Amino acid sequence: MVTESNSLEQKLPPSVVKALRGFMQTGFWNRWADATETALQQPARQFDPEFMRKLVPKMETFMSYFGAEVRGMDRVPQSPVLLIGNHSGGVITPDTSAVYAAWYRTRGFEDPLMGLAFDGIYAVPGWRDLMRKIGQMPASMDNAQATLGDGCSVLLYPGGSYEAFRPWRDRNRIVFNDRKGFIRLALKVGVPVVPVVGHGGHETTIVLTRGERLAKLLGLDKVRMDGAPLLLQFPWGISIPATPGFPLPARITVQVCEPLDWSRFGPEGADDPEVLEQCYQEITSLMQTTLDALAIENPRPLLSRFLPRKG
Numbered sequence: 001m002v003t004e005s006n007s008l009e010q011k012l013p014p015s016v017v018k019a020l021r022g023f024m025q026t027g028f029w030n031r032w033a034d035a036t037e038t039a040l041q042q043p044a045r046q047f048d049p050e051f052m053r054k055l056v057p058k059m060e061t062f063m064s065y066f067g068a069e070v071r072g073m074d075r076v077p078q079s080p081v082l083l084i085g086n087h088s089g090g091v092i093t094p095d096t097s098a099v100y101a102a103w104y105r106t107r108g109f110e111d112p113l114m115g116l117a118f119d120g121i122y123a124v125p126g127w128r129d130l131m132r133k134i135g136q137m138p139a140s141m142d143n144a145q146a147t148l149g150d151g152c153s154v155l156l157y158p159g160g161s162y163e164a165f166r167p168w169r170d171r172n173r174i175v176f177n178d179r180k181g182f183i184r185l186a187l188k189v190g191v192p193v194v195p196v197v198g199h200g201g202h203e204t205t206i207v208l209t210r211g212e213r214l215a216k217l218l219g220l221d222k223v224r225m226d227g228a229p230l231l232l233q234f235p236w237g238i239s240i241p242a243t244p245g246f247p248l249p250a251r252i253t254v255q256v257c258e259p260l261d262w263s264r265f266g267p268e269g270a271d272d273p274e275v276l277e278q279c280y281q282e283i284t285s286l287m288q289t290t291l292d293a294l295a296i297e298n299p300r301p302l303l304s305r306f307l308p309r310k311g
Helices: 004-011 014-024 028-039 049-064 094-107 119-123 127-133 141-149 160-164 181-189 212-218 267-271 273-297
Strands: 069-071 082-085 113-117 136-138 153-156 193-199 206-209 230-233 237-239 253-256
Touching: 049 094, 069 094, 082 094, 082 181, 094 113, 094 153, 094 193, 094 253, 113 119, 113 141, 119 127, 127 136, 136 141, 141 153, 141 181, 181 267, 181 273, 193 273, 253 273, 267 273
Parallel strands: 069 253, 082 153, 082 193, 113 136, 113 153
Antiparallel strands: 193 253, 206 230, 230 237
16 A cells, blocks of 8 residues: 555655655654653743833834734724634744734733744743743643633634645635634633734745645654645745745735624534534634735735835
8 A cells, every 4th residue: 555655755866765764763753742741741821021021122123124014903802812813924923923012012011912832842942931931832722721711812823834834825815724623712711703814924935835745754743743844945945944044024914803703602602513614614704805805905015015105
């Protein structure tokens, strides 16, 4: 029987296959997985408001490079709220920084915006400390539910790395990959859901492929990764996320939409497939329509940085 991994091996040069097999035999992924499990034993919430107070001006400087604009932050109700965004930009995801900076400038540092992040990042020294201080938590239903229950708002990207590393041709598509855990979360806790749609972030880097078959060959499932993306980055050319390049200065626009009220379904709706599908179609349709409008408004986010704005 020919598996996808075997099929891919047959297409790769023998030297590459040999190198990949040698790397797998080092046990790197197993060690990373073990380090992740150890890191996850630490308290999930370690937000540092003073650190964030110092970081936000740096975020704003970074966002000026992209000419970033966040619209409609005044639409967000009082905490707790579940913000749902589309994930773009590969490794750097610059529109996330735009949302964070706008949140704290609008609402202050005593109203933290928590987030959910890929578990594996907490095994990386330095990065795990940064993520915790800015309010990121390991991605789990328990962490999100407890945080919302305690009155804090949460920013969640249902598409995760699957969407953040979607191919260039899909840059103007909402790609949640039929994930509905965020809907169950909202229904169980009974909080408003605010769609946050970013445009331009996925033109700051060029994703050539998600690398799903390569991920299987490498055994990345051990660290909960379903892709091994290939990117076109400056100055490296074709490269991998582990070697982040310099992002292109595409114009980023983030539109905060009107809140969605799913309270009519009650907590029991979290276990009803029809309710989940109805909510899923409602939010993804709204976000896609919003993204389409932003793409029509600015069809060339990179080129627009060098041309005068109309009107």
